[in-house]
Amino acid sequence: MRVLVLGAGYAGLTLARDLERRLPADADLTVVNDAPHHLVQHEVHRAIRRPAVADAIQVPLDDALQRAEVVVERVEDIDRDARTVSLADGDALDYDYCAVCLGAETAYYDIPGLEAHSVPLKRLDHAADIRARFFDDCDEGGTIVVGGAGLSGVQVAGELAALRDEEDANTDIVLVEQLETVAPSFPENFQRAVRDELLDRGVELRTETAVQSVTETTVETDTGRFNYDMLVWTGGIAGNGAMAGERPPVRADLRIDPRTFVVGDAARVVDADGEPVPASASAALREAKTAAKSIAAQVEHDEYGDENDFPPRPNSYRFEVPGWIVSVGDGAVAQVGPSIFRGSAAKAMKATVGAGHLTSVGAVSHAVSLVEEELNT
Template sequence: MAENTDVIVVGGGYAGVMAANRLTRRDGVTVTLINPRPAFVERIRLHQLVGGSDDAVVDYQRILAGGVGLVVDTVTRIDTSERRVTLASGGTLGYDYLIYAVGSGSADPSVPGAAEHAYPISILEEARRLRPVVDAAPASAAVTVVGAGSTGLETASELAELGRKVTLVCGKVLGPYLHPRARRSVAERLTTLGVTVIEGPGATVTGVTRDAVQLADGRELRSGVTIWTAGFGVPDLAARSGLSTDALGRLLTDETLTSVDDARVVAAGDSAAPSNLPVRMSCQSAVQLGPQAAETVLSRIAGKQPADFNVGFFGQCISLGRRAGIVQYAKKDDTVTGVSYLGGGSMAMLKEAVCKSTIWQMAQEARRPGSLNLWFKDRQRQELRRAKAGEAPTVTGRRA
């Protein structure tokens, strides 16, 4: 009788769902997905939740393979020596292999007053907490969005389109990922929406109070609602469990996405740091990393050497309200190009199509595990690895 293999996937985001679905392609593998919420969160729609145009959740029945068992709980510790995880509810579960896909959330702000008076938006509970605050604020209330990455741009645009008086505090530059041409186009769209953009050397936030935002150059902006979108952090589960992490707390792995400490632990998504050269935290990389992490586990079960992962980018598609958006194209190594498109309804429809296609990919992998195998290859990664080889930590005695 064939031996059964138990695989636990910790985290039910984009990477975790894709990994869990892919694992079901092999008979004799019991897959358990552990997630703190009973529904999947579309993080790329959280700004819409705040604006009231979407609830940003999807039933797992739509996107999770029937053979995957869902446990609604939080893993508080991974015991690699016993191959067990401890749950917040008090129970434990054993595993033969574990996929670490805990994702990311808001970084703890170090700015005085930000934790007390600003509203983060990186996870579902934060967006749900912010929604009624925005709704209750007078129409004339000043709304300040701190951070001008994609989340900040989308949140500021969403609220401004609803008639809110929005100020976007960028730090040094608006849309740091964007090419200068795209940045100019975005700035024009924000101006059209009535968003006040503050950028430059003095536009760093130094303090937040209940009704104001203080800047490095001495300015104080009145703010009825302050929204914090600056930076991402990852859960500290790996570090608490004694596993090696990078400076941000992402699990250190080799190029097969296998932990540098334990061959039974494989990482995917925002919480992975392959060769200490992690790819950009994004849904775009997560849906590529998830299935490949699963393939690493399946290869080990079959007694084969896992393949190195491949991830490539096409750029970013950013909504600028419900009626406009921009596509910033990039090379596969995530270096932006001068090609971008800013448009009205057509670009807004394209962004909506991107959001829907991500759900479709997960549902497709649930129905036909192994059907999605088009991984973009970043051919510059090998050069980066060679350049960093002298800095890489020496790892000994990985546990089998």
Template sequence: MTTRVVVLGAGYAGAGAISKLESELGSDTELVWISDTDYHLVLHEAHRVIRDPGVKSKITIPVEDIKSRSTRFVHDAVADIDTDERVVELEDGDDESYDYLVVGIGSDTATYGIEGMDEHPLTLKGLDDALEIHEQVKEAAQDATREDPAQVVIGGAGLSGIQSAGEVAEFRDRHNAPIDVTLVEALPEIFPPGDSEIQGALRHRLEDAGVDILTDDPITAATEDQLEFDERDALDYDVFLWTGGVTGPAELGEVDLEAEHNRLQAESTLQTEDERVFAVGDCSMISQGDDQSAPPTAQAAWQAADVAAENVAREIEGRPLKSWTYDDQGTLVSIGETAIAHEVQMGGVSAPVRTFNSMPAKVLKKGAAARWIAKITSWSRAMKSWDAL
């Protein structure tokens, strides 16, 4: 009897799981891959499209270039998951049954109940989002003057917000465009997960790039052209990008599995409370012990996808499952054409300098993306994307 394994999503979790499952599963299994996009996006480089839409072909990889011919791909969006019947309900096509399921459908941007945040800002969760940000920044600049520059505001100074601000500033400089760039963060300092050393380095680079930074005051409401704050005066904008956090996708809201903010709870084995359903990537909260969860990062998804795939094979064969512990290999952040590296490990060895920038950091940032592309395709394809990374 054939065992059917279904993987949802073409992000880091989904693409990584497919690549590993194809090497782990036996000939008596059927592998089905379902995604609402027919390509994998190297999401942590999507901010590059804000500056130059031409890079999109270098950071999107067709699913046909990732999967083997024996894996069946279904181009459709997930509407719901019925764990009792073991069925994935799709928006357009027929339902897909499964024996084992790997859920890796990413996340939505959290709005924290802030008034107007669901309707007014742009977000950056996919290629279409990045293209729309580019178009709106370009149009705002065309309508602006030196005396009345376009106001581009990025809300949330985490990794995505910082990198997006850097790209808007790079676009401004390359096109000599009349744009003011402002980065807003509710907490006292930018890049809240980091320590003071990387926070200081990032702030210095952003300010050198001409980005205004406003911290320690949360946005309380967003209108069509203005942001309101708890303490400071309202801020007018022409383009507003919100990158303020992670919540699970709406399609997981009704799934009968333990979840928090639509993110499925998973053990360190990547298994949910249903032994036939595994969750990985931003749509999951993976236990790391002591009430801690793995971070919703590309690095974590890359690592966990391999273990999830291996554990699906182990579960089918009745073997004990492996536990996964997140291995933080450091932080790489781009700001336009430069980058910051912090506590980076190379081959398990820490870099001799804790925080550094310039060309070494830029090469490491490119190398991380290239290694991922090579992992799911080939080094030849990774090198063709090098200039865009």
């Protein structure tokens, strides 16, 4: 009996660690990831200004996992009919149950010139590229455009504004969003607080502005054209290449078929209340725990149950989070229930969230390092 976990982001690593203790001892567990470490994705923007944070937010999978076999390779294709996974090195793995936790890629929406002339922020090498371009092209003036004002775009804009201020550069940071507000998927009081934090930190906001095309030096929008020196694009997500660029819809049981689960940003999840689940780390972590229970119960039934018994019903995921939090340069905005926090309280909460996740995957020393980096910014 083999269980595959594809991807070791928030969903994949959490699910794999849960399966390590839930699966029967004779079940094989294999984790496939394109890097030998887990990356704390929501802290990657910090590496733009503080490259040393990279050490704190990368956790070796061999340290985080005790029982699972780790295969470091890119997933190329998933054949659900044959129950096989093809890898970039030409190998193939078969499975009895599979959890697809491959996350999402940057979406460019076929906007002419956008992918060719922009930098995304999904990996640490992207952060290093943004930092290098800042010092090469923008530290003596110019304009940096950040496309997309979701939480990722907000954090990038805030970090670049802080870097500009540290370097005493005469650089404009412009955050562009096609909808009418920043953080458009979140509650109105959270949106207002994020907007105020961005404005207080000198970020220019251009909402209700849709990017239509990009050249090497200009951004054409539906409200006009403007020049830029660097463009960072965080304006949407698309499925992983192994999923043909799609994020398939899955219901609250997180299954795309009886033996294949899709968890986290890799899917468009509708929860037990029929509500769409936002792509977020907090949702991915909780979905992973739901899927782990279902997979382990099914494996237990297949291995030791009576063949005449009905298989166990899969668990259902219901989206519930205590609040939201986002860093904006040296500041932060947090929502807990109906209450909004800014300043030192929000900043401490942000440090606690990242450290809490690292501690949950056994990386206590990394958690300490991250808190030191967060609170010293």
